[in-house]
Amino acid sequence: MEFLLDTIHIADIEKYAKIISLAGVTSNPTIVKKEGKANFFDHMRQIRSIIGRDKSLHVQAVGQTTDVIVKDAFAIVSNIDEDVFVKVPTNEAGLAAIKILKQNDVHVTATAIYSEFQGRLAIEAGSDYLAPYYNRMINMGIDAKQVIKHLAYQIALQHAPTKILAASFHTVGQVNDAFQAGAQAATMGVDILRSALQNPAISNAVLDFTKDWESVYGVGTNIATLADKVLDH
Numbered sequence: 001m002e003f004l005l006d007t008i009h010i011a012d013i014e015k016y017a018k019i020i021s022l023a024g025v026t027s028n029p030t031i032v033k034k035e036g037k038a039n040f041f042d043h044m045r046q047i048r049s050i051i052g053r054d055k056s057l058h059v060q061a062v063g064q065t066t067d068v069i070v071k072d073a074f075a076i077v078s079n080i081d082e083d084v085f086v087k088v089p090t091n092e093a094g095l096a097a098i099k100i101l102k103q104n105d106v107h108v109t110a111t112a113i114y115s116e117f118q119g120r121l122a123i124e125a126g127s128d129y130l131a132p133y134y135n136r137m138i139n140m141g142i143d144a145k146q147v148i149k150h151l152a153y154q155i156a157l158q159h160a161p162t163k164i165l166a167a168s169f170h171t172v173g174q175v176n177d178a179f180q181a182g183a184q185a186a187t188m189g190v191d192i193l194r195s196a197l198q199n200p201a202i203s204n205a206v207l208d209f210t211k212d213w214e215s216v217y218g219v220g221t222n223i224a225t226l227a228d229k230v231l232d233h
């Protein structure tokens with residue numbers, strides 16, 4: 001399983017890189033907009049320095065035509081690094097660009113996937129990752145879990161090198177569903193991680209354990225201080 005963060009907010013990336021086994025960072029122009037107008041390439045290089053070269057960094061091309069998407073992609077890899085996965089929308093212009101980029105050994109994430117058919121075309125174009133938009137599909141009445149399941153089956157069937165990087169999550173349950181359906185990776189906002197880990201039920205359980213411990217060994221005592229006291233005697 002790969003857990004990625006769908007944000008370019010530096011403080012959040014630094015924080016969660018220490019907390020979870022972070023596999024990478026993804027972005028799109030809407031996510032970039034949230035940070036305001038910064039030096040785009042400096043910002044992406046800073047993210048790379050935080051996560052390291054062994055994690056995946058996904059940066060989206062913004063061109064509307066095949067020619068401009070390809071130029072965007074080369075600008076991304078030249079100005080950030082050649083390990084970056086260039087996100088390319090899975091439409092006509094994008095699919096043509098993916099074929100060219102793969103011939104030039106550029107890593108590609110086929111994005112804006114709302115259907116099984118788009119995913120199948122992106123697999124055949126040689127995409128390294130597919131990014132199906134889970135919540136957006138659900139909102140359109142599409143069975144997102146089924147889409148991922150069928151794509152995962154196809155990838156396994158033909159031993160394709162493509163991996164499914166599910167995206168667009170609004171709940172923790174959607175992330176679980178995507179993994180259950182066969183996605184190898186999922187990218188999510190920090191809101192999902194907060195919902196999962198800052199749950200009051202977890203805090204209450206921890207508080208109850210602390211109260212029980214302190215009722216026996218004294219307030220402010222933990223196992224480390226207890227061990228120190230034993231050594232002192």
Ligand SMILES: O=C[C@H](O)COP(=O)(O)O
Nearest residue numbers: 006027028136167168169
């Ligand atoms: O890059 C794709 C995003 O993960 C889409 O997420 P969203 O549907 O929450 O905007």
